[in-house]
Amino acid sequence: MLGLTPSTTRRRVGIGDVARIEAVTALYRSVDYEIGGGALYTDIGRFAEAASILLASADSNHATTSLAMAVADARQLAGWTAFDAGHHSDAGRHWLAAERTAVTSGNQRLAARIRYCQARQFQHLHHNQDALATIRLAKDALGRDATPALLAMLRGAEAASLAALGEHSTAVASLKQAAGHFDDINPDREPDWMRFYDRGELLAQHGRVYRDLARHDRRHADAAVTWTQDAITAFGPQNIRSTVLNTVGLCSALALADDPDRALTVGTTVIRHGRELTSRRIQDRIRNISRDISPDIRHSGLADFRHTVTRVA
Template sequence: MSRRVLTQADGVLVHPLSYIRAERGWSYQDLVDVIARRAGNMARRREKAWRWEHWGVVPDRETQIALAAELGIRQELIDTQPWPEWLPAGDPIRAEFSWDQPGSMLAIDQALGNAMMDRRGFMRLTGAGLAGFATEWLNVDPVELTSVLRGGRITEDFVSQIEAGMPRLRMLGEAYGGQRSRRLIDAELGMVAEVLEKSSYSVAVAQRLHGLAAELGRLAGYISFDAGLHSAAQRYWVAAVHSAHAAGDRALGANILKSMALQCYDFGDFSGFLAIARTAYEGAGNATPRTVGMLAVRLARAHASVHDDAEAHRLLGVADTYFGQGPRDDDPAWIGYFDEGEFHAQVGMCYLELGNMRQADSRLDKALKGFFTAKPLDHATYLVMRARVQNELGNADQAGDLLHQAVSLIEQAPSRRNVDRLVAVRDRLPDGIRGNDLDQRLSTLTG
């Protein structure tokens, strides 16, 4: 969890220390005071605690021992678990549900009961537990679903009506993001879960219902992720992977894992990013070419993040070959977002990771030419990323102009991740380029 957190949305607990302070009613000053009383010689400056939470600064061992004693935690945990993993930061994200229909239902129930109230802006499921969850999904075959006679019979026409509403929900997430869309998607997921629990249906209908639950969980997770609610996102995604497994849809499960991999990247866990992106790529089953191309780009970026440039370039070639085959009638509905603009943007992000700014700029330029007019959230993301590239190329004025454009889009489609990215790029610009106008506009976004 070494990623520097640049902003804090209202109510989002951005670090395990934020959770502890909220639980105990401590200010930053209270936190350093209670540690100083035990450590004895620590300077009581509140800025130290702020840096622990927001800049990824790791407190020294004496400070950690003092805090552990205050929290009633054995010192051995400090020796066996790195900072801040030993901190008591609320309930864990459960991932040990059985890989069958009851397990899928229990996972959905856990997500619906907890995700909307989970304000933790940090990952709770990490390391071997997260990688093990992805590997387990890869190696378990779906079991045949059975109907349980508890209510009215659900027909395929009824499921088709629910499926027909999915494009609208995807559009809400892409265009607006934020809590409004998440509440709607959470409610829709609850309705599908209730149908699964209380109705009877055929095996084919059950698979479609579980597929709906998986896609709704993926959407709710991604919107939570974008809003900085990382533990809530993990709750939704764990349930979604189980639902995709119950539906027998390997490609859908791989797409959910792809999002979980990106969360690892945002937190600087590049080995986790690579492990989960590889699992998604290898576990997609008989996926369509466009789906394979999408997963190959994500895996290429993962290899680039660990400086395996040769494999990253090879996978970019694979992605180009598969994506170049064009759309097919049997493409899943959710792959529609991965159009030509998104392909160029994702390849551009990979080149950015590889340090090839010319190629990154060329791809991002192609992506931004008309492909994102209906998707302000993604449009803002790639404007900010191109601003970063332009600044690296020495074009600071152009970078500033791109950031101004991005601010307008973020005002329309609020995004915690986009604000963090934008502030990070702004901080890299020369002082004369930032300008009071840009800083004033940013202040309305960051509070």
């Protein structure tokens, strides 16, 4: 399949083609959860682009819509692994292709998932106004196609950007809405690709919002610790990267809560696990721990740790 070109692919597409694309995408996704996108983004990018060529060259038949959804899903994953690996231009390119395919096929639910990914990248790059605009576009476009899981996911992401922008009361209100939507989820009525959004994801957004609140008012720090610990507990053993990302958040929360000994213990674990995963995003998050540790910290171990994280490559 990786050798496909537009001049060699015009043929009738069958259900078997769709099933093969879905199976390969699912395999790549499971590996991405375990070891990070850095080990995969080149291969999954080539695979997703080849699938796109197949879609562009396929004769129109009853399987074409299913193929379009499989291709959009593959391009979404290609974008996510590129984002995780720190290749932001490639991530944006894959997500634009995925969004275009989903919208053209009339699948606003999948388009919302892709726009959520775009918003997460904007947040990582500190473009929170752009993230909010993208999230709100996703919500508005969903209309009657909205499901509780999609709304919970989007409201949680919205809360994170609002908190980062200093709109704290609105952020907490969005979190409450996210939790309410989450309680209404019926897995049998959600798209299969929304199964990633579990309680761990919801709790992680709570932890992220309360860490931002604690940076302005340390009275929120204990809540940030609790939410983040609960998120780590909720993530399954197969989702190693999310566990590590939230362990990074826990280190920050403990520093904000003025618990330097535990922050140092967790931070030491973070450094070790961060080296085991091929995720540039984790490295970026580890460096960001330094903003939550005062340069004037008198705890010698934590002071040395702060110096260490600023030099993480």
